[in-house]
Amino acid sequence: MKLMDTGERKHFELRLRKQYGVENPFEDLVLLAAGRGRVRATTKEALEVAKKLRRVQQAGVYIAKISKEDVILSIEGSQVLNGKITKSVLDLDEESAEKWMRAEVLEVRGKYEGKYVVGKCGDLYLGSGRITRDGKLYPQVAKWRRIPVE
Amino acid sequence: MSNLMMSGDFRECLSRIPDLDPELFLESCKRPLPEGFRINTIKSSEENVLKRLRQKGFVFEKIPWARYGYILRDGGELGKTLEHMAGLIYLQGPVSMAPVEVLDPKPGEIVLDLCAAPGSKSTQIAQLLENMGVLVANDVNHERIKALSSNLQRFGVINCVITLTDGRKYPRFARGFFDKVLIDVPCSSLGIISKNWGIAKSWSLGMVERLSRIQYQLLEAGFNCLKPGGVLVYSTCTLTVEENELVIDRLLKNYKNAKLEDIRLPSLKSRNGVVEWSGRRLNPDLEKAVRIMPYDNWAEGFFIAKIIKEVGGNEVNGYR
Numbered sequence: 388m389k390l391m392d393t394g395e396r397k398h399f400e401l402r403l404r405k406q407y408g409v410e411n412p413f414e415d416l417v418l419l420a421a422g423r424g425r426v427r428a429t430t431k432e433a434l435e436v437a438k439k440l441r442r443v444q445q446a447g448v449y450i451a452k453i454s455k456e457d458v459i460l461s462i463e464g465s466q467v468l469n470g471k472i473t474k475s476v477l478d479l480d481e482e483s484a485e486k487w488m489r490a491e492v493l494e495v496r497g498k499y500e501g502k503y504v505v506g507k508c509g510d511l512y513l514g515s516g517r518i519t520r521d522g523k524l525y526p527q528v529a530k531w532r533r534i535p536v537e
Numbered sequence: 538m539s540n541l542m543m544s545g546d547f548r549e550c551l552s553r554i555p556d557l558d559p560e561l562f563l564e565s566c567k568r569p570l571p572e573g574f575r576i577n578t579i580k581s582s583e584e585n586v587l588k589r590l591r592q593k594g595f596v597f598e599k600i601p602w603a604r605y606g607y608i609l610r611d612g613g614e615l616g617k618t619l620e621h622m623a624g625l626i627y628l629q630g631p632v633s634m635a636p637v638e639v640l641d642p643k644p645g646e647i648v649l650d651l652c653a654a655p656g657s658k659s660t661q662i663a664q665l666l667e668n669m670g671v672l673v674a675n676d677v678n679h680e681r682i683k684a685l686s687s688n689l690q691r692f693g694v695i696n697c698v699i700t701l702t703d704g705r706k707y708p709r710f711a712r713g714f715f716d717k718v719l720i721d722v723p724c725s726s727l728g729i730i731s732k733n734w735g736i737a738k739s740w741s742l743g744m745v746e747r748l749s750r751i752q753y754q755l756l757e758a759g760f761n762c763l764k765p766g767g768v769l770v771y772s773t774c775t776l777t778v779e780e781n782e783l784v785i786d787r788l789l790k791n792y793k794n795a796k797l798e799d800i801r802l803p804s805l806k807s808r809n810g811v812v813e814w815s816g817r818r819l820n821p822d823l824e825k826a827v828r829i830m831p832y833d834n835w836a837e838g839f840f841i842a843k844i845i846k847e848v849g850g851n852e853v854n855g856y857r
Contacts, residue, residue: 416695430696436647436671441710442702445686447695462623463693466580488619510585511623531687534622 388437388446391418391426399426399451402458406501408474413467419446424453428467457503458515459527465505465512477504477516477524484508486526487516488534493524503527540734541566547740550727554776555811557830565831565838566730566737572609573600573631573836577624578664579693586625593618601804603634605664624691629657630729632805632829632837636721636772637661639800639843644669646716651704651759654681656688658721663694673715675700675707705754708761717768718759722752724773724780728831728838749779753787760788760795765848768798772841776828778814781840785810785826786819794847797822806833810842 391399396418403409417434419427429437429447437443450464465472477495479487486493487506495504499518506513506526516526541563551559574597576586583605590597595612608631609615620626637658642648642665653659653674663672674689674697676682682701689697704720725745726736756771763769773780788795797820810826812819826842 428695429698430668430671433671433696433698436673437698439711439714440673440698440700442700443698444682444701445699447697448690448693463690466693467695485619488622508619510581511625513623532622532691534619535617 388443389420391420395420399453399458402453402456406458406475406503407460407468407472407505409468409471412471416467417447421449425449426451426453428464457501459503460505460515462512462514462528462532465514469510469512472505472512475499475501475504476507479506479508479513481508484511484513485534487513488526488528488532489536490526490528490533493526495522495524542734542738544738544740546742547737550740550742550745550777553778553815555778555814556808556828557776558832561832562830565835566734568731568835570630570729570731571836572615573629573634574607574609574615575603575627575629575634575661575664576605576607577627577660577692578605579668581625586620589620589625600631600634602802603631603638606631606634622691624693627657627660627688627692629661630837632834632839633657633774634661635802635805635829635839636719636770636841637665638802639841640717640719640768640770642666642670642717646670647673647714648717648719649673649675649707649711649715649759649762650719650721651675651707651755652677652721652723653685654678655684658719659685659697660688660692660694662719663689663692663697666696668696670696672697673700674698675702675704677701677703705758707758711762713762713764715762715767716764718763718770720756720759720769720771722755722771722773724748724752724775725777726774727776728774728829731831745777745779749784752780752784756784756788757791760792760844760846763846765794765846767846769844769846770841771844772839774837774839776830776838776840778811781828781842782811782814782819782823782826785823785842785844788844789820789822794849796845796847797825798843798845799825800827800841800843802827805829808833810840
């Protein structure tokens with residue numbers, strides 16, 4: 388487990404502000420650099436406990452991946468930021484949300500700044516999806532999180 | 538029961554389990570277990586999730602002994618829903634929710650789940666901690682840790698630490714560290730045969746002997762990791778006295794500051810722990826433990842004991 392250094396954290400938070408309009412994203416949480424651009428979040432207390440233990444595999448949850456200049460939020464990452472995401476939110480009805488969770492390609496109307504949006508169905512955030520220039524949306528749902536296709 | 542293959546040891550064992558009705562037990566092996574689930578209140582409110590499920594046509598009823606626990610009565614496969622994949626619910630057997638209810642973790646506590654994979658009880662502990670305090674979830678098996686990690690991720694548990702080590706070694710670095718410890722040990726699984734009939738076929742007394750040694754070592758390790766005044770819950774999904782009362786009896790003999798506490802689980806049919814077995818008198822406090830036969834609630838069979846580590850007093854008796 389490697390703590391994100393101040394510079395990395397600033398860069399990450401800046402990206403979150405630009406992409407998703409998030410201010411003060413993880414005030415009380417500790418951010419961990421988990422390799423290959425992946426970011427995990429945990430509490431200070433959990434980190435203190437982890438320091439006392441042996442053979443620690445992980446702490447907290449995977450919240451995002453930094454890919455070049457973009458931040459791709461995991462389902463849990465977008466849920467941790469619940470209420471703070473003010474930009475690039477795509478409201479989904481129940482049917483579209485189910486498609487999102489099957490990682491089916493969706494059609495998007497309207498314009499969005501940047502390549503990624505966050506899917507939201509009611510009060511439920513579903514992580515980031517990538518929008519292409521021709522208006523197609525590719526939900527970034529990990530295979531093991533997808534609703535199985537019959 | 539023509540299709541249920543039973544080993545000779547298994548047949549013999551049934552006659553040695555106190556208070557067991559063999560006919561009802563074999564009938565319970567034929568019946569599918571009820572499908573239980575828990576609402577994840579870390580991610581959403583109970584009402585919101587229930588509303589979503591009702592709108593999708595699911596019919597369910599509240600489990601009286603488990604906060605946020607429900608039994609599915611109708612409506613389809615919960616495991617293929619958005620609610621499941623997004624982590625709003627967790628599928629878990631109804632009786633399997635009881636040990637954590639007995640442990641009763643409180644926000645702010647540091648809790649150890651020593652044999653945590655695949656993580657059903659860990660996620661339940663996390664939920665009751667309300668993201669305050671710390672959950673340490675340990676398992677010895679690398680493959681099972683993956684499932685544990687996935688489940689804690691899906692449930693959104695921020696305040697957790699996952700360790701991969703033999704639980705028996707935990708006191709070497711975490712002696713007296715935890716407020717509460719759950720020891721849900723590997724066992725011979727007599728309480729969940731309807732899930733897997735192979736258990737009855739491969740069941741052997743040798744396996745029980747081997748498991749009971751490991752179970753005691755894990756229990757002792759967990760007890761040593763408790764702070765004075767801390768609470769430990771020992772549970773199995775099996776019914777043999779060797780894996781349940783005898784394990785606890787040995788701890789009570791070896792540690793004067795280990796005391797059994799009463800268990801209250803509303804509306805869950807159960808019976809007291811055994812205090813006399815095979816001509817042996819066991820610690821009379823063992824009647825405070827609970828045995829749950831699979832046919833008591835037509836669900837999983839379980840054994841649960843709640844142990845307090847008293848403040849002060851001699852930790853270890855002469856005999857070990």
